[in-house]
Amino acid sequence: MKKRKVHAVEDAEDDLEIPSVNRQRYRTLCSYEDAQVRYPERLVLAFIEDARQLAVENGIEFRLWNYCKARLDGDSLELIPACRQQRGQAAVEDAHPLAACKLSAVVNATGSWVDLTLGQLQIESRRLIGGTKGSHLVTRHPVMRALLKGQGIYAEAEDGRPVFLLPFSDATLIGTTDIPFDGDPAQVSTSEKEIEYLLRATKQILGDIDIGREDVELYYCGVRPLPYVEDGSSPSTTRRHFIEQHPQAPLPFFSVIGGKLTTCRSLAEEVTAKVLEPLGLEVTNSSAQREVPGGADYPVGSYALSSRLKQEAVACDMTREQLQPIWNLIGSRTQAVLRECMHDRSYGSGYIQTAAGVLPVPLVRWIIRNEFVTFLSDLVERRLMLLHESPLTVECLRELAKLMAAEGVISQEAVSSEVESCITGFKRYGLWLRSLTD
Template sequence: MRDFSVIERSDYDLIVIGGGINGAGTARDGALRGLKTLLVEKGDFAGGTTGWSTRLIHGGLRYLEYFEFNLVRESLKEREILLKIAPHLVKPIQMTIPLYAGGARSYWEIQAGMVLYDLLSFDKTLPNHRMLPAPKMRQLFRAVNAEGLKGAAQYYDSQVAYAERLGLETVLSAKQAGADVFNYAAVTQIDRNTDRAIAVTVRDELTQKEYTVAVGAQTVIVNTSGPWVDEVCALGQKGKQNAPIGDRKLGGTKGSHILVDSFPGAPDTALYAEAQADGRPYFIVPWLNRYLIGTTDRYYDGDLDRVKADNEEIDYLIAETNRIIPTAQLSREDVKFTYAGIRPLPYAKEGTKPSSVTRAHILHDHKDEGVNNLISLIGGKLTTYRQVAEELVNGVYRKRGEPIVPCTTATTPLPGAIAPNDPRIVRAIIDWEKTLSPTRIAHLFTLYGARAMEVLDIVKQDRELAEPIVPHLPDIKAQIVYAVEREMAHTLVDLCHHRTTLALQDNYGLDAIAQILPCLEKYCHWDLETRDRAVANYHAYLQAHNLPDYDYQATHLRR
């Protein structure tokens, strides 16, 4: 049972609004430096843009053509840090760029870019790039379209298959350091006087009760709500009149993805290709025995709480995949899951090409708009969240007029950090060989890292919890109990989309729910009304975010 009343009894140094990866990182950094910190998120942690990314920790190779060298260097440095502080979640992945005659970027331009990419990542542990002549490329990737093929570039970046869990572990680290963290906690009002915010109203979305957080003389509010930054600013109150804090700051673009099973000619490693339709780079990435294909880049002005891949985007990704790998012959029936997220980019003037809008982040100080104790983050990438958080917390100290306490997040591992050859993994496989297969044990360590031992402790309470949720997937029932008891999961969406990836791997999670509900009743004491409401909310969520609109969806899903 969570205690919301604590936020009315506490004097906070730092209030963070928005629990995506950047807000989580800011709360963690602030708490680790000794600031009394509150983090509130209106949905679930990492449940928005963070989880709907391409799940890559990358340097941003294509940013070189826009001369954003500082952003690329920052991204490459942060990639290396994440490989060290979260080795169970962030892992190297090989990328291959097929190069064609008539492409927007020539063979020599790409080669020059790769050399610069290596120079900017001078402190990396990953291998340098290599250029492949056309015959070698055809030998290694026999299914890739050979017409006009000039060769390829190969290099390494990193993948975070469970991006949601990177966000969650960052939140858990903040909590361990003393932060108060609440998901399903929506900010509904920001009261202010002539020059500063003086109170924040927070609604518990699970009970609909509202609480007021006092904003002290030294309290700083950081708005890391991603695509919702402008909406949070619009909550500013001055007396009894609505007074939005400043003008529009965001001009978000939508990035959509599709998930498909392995197909004829599917590559063993990731492809980074150029779309023929618009010249935009996109990825075909192996992901948990499926392939993640994306992304698109289109301005979006719709409902931020109902974002989904549309039919045109789905067809675009299918067509481009079939073009680069002709044997794929993908169709809509092959699409197993779709999702879309909004990039919180700076507002750009009309006519600006979406891909040309800077991916560099902006720390917007609202002092010139009459709110001296508010900073909003515009932009920010999954890869650079730790660095962004460091800059934000440094800004908090400046606002407070205090010396900046050194940041330690670059060297402080996340709670689950564990090396792949750690002896604890082998010991767990041996100790549990009669109960759980090595595959399931390995999966727990991949998902939870060192915290997998805590999940196994739950299994000791009842061996029924060692049973799989879905027979062909490695997740076990103990993970459901652990998510509710230890990871602040409150809904079926949390359980199937964010604590696990059951929804993305098996029939939108609908088959898994049949096993999850009895588990929630028996071990987590969810009554019938709670379970029925959770199921209804889950179906509504799928309809709003993931289920495609095309006609065959009713028969496409197994019943």
């Protein structure tokens, strides 16, 4: 890590690594290095894969159920399918359980849904979550990208709230708002007022830049699982995490409040220790030095990464351009995964065209088989990370849905409706897809 430095804003004229900011607003810039997780969804999948590998190493069963509702009766739990693809025409309350088991303890780690989960399981509790929504914009404004020079900027908006401008693949990410939110986190959406606020803050930071609503390609938001503080202001609410035990529950029951990517592993270890204590068990291992799948033997520095990609491309009989979007998804596992699926005829053959390049059909089918895909939106938004690519086309969605049908995840008859459902869902991000035949 390089040491922190202080720069005069005028230095940006002669330095290719110092971003250009509003000289009338700022006099100096302080620089430091930080990490960026471009695809947190892929990081979650890597942690899931790590758990599966640990189960194999220790000879225990690993199972994951997606899109379920839980029903708790004493120390017995039933998982009920929450989507029609799993339960058929039956209502949720009449659906046959996917699984039933006896529990030693429960950890409610449902983030912004913690209070809703407690209510669903009929666990009495004070209000734990005082969520705030944060919205983000994605733009490919060329002048903005040139002013940033590949760097990120953290600054304050006029109301004192932190705002960031970050490189985001071939685009720029603008964030974020911090507004109290009390509803269902699944229904949260970005408002035009928030978009105007972030664009105004961008202009204040960068100076006289001509950026407007038409430059926003898409927007999205989420709800931070912050602790509930009565009459507390959003920016001042602590970002620390807490673990709440529910003594009135019929078995050891814990809820996790707060948490973020930078502390997720230490939080998991803290929760584990707290859960094992009433069970009379001890922690036997630590994840502190355990490499995340896809991060093992990862090249350090841009030159080492470029060399590694060239070597992997030759080994996989691909061009570097073909390999790059795959590496972006699964990192150092790329060669092993491609070796598994590209030489197995059951995965098919061919390529699917995306805005970032082409994806091998065998890889897409491998992801459908191994990464718990239920809906087309899972595959597009949270597995292949195509939502941020421009342009994302209807043809691409249709080809992906056909592969899901080939894998038996959806029926052939459901391909069109799945595509339409996906397109409708994208409108919440301000994204309207075009067809190549239009």
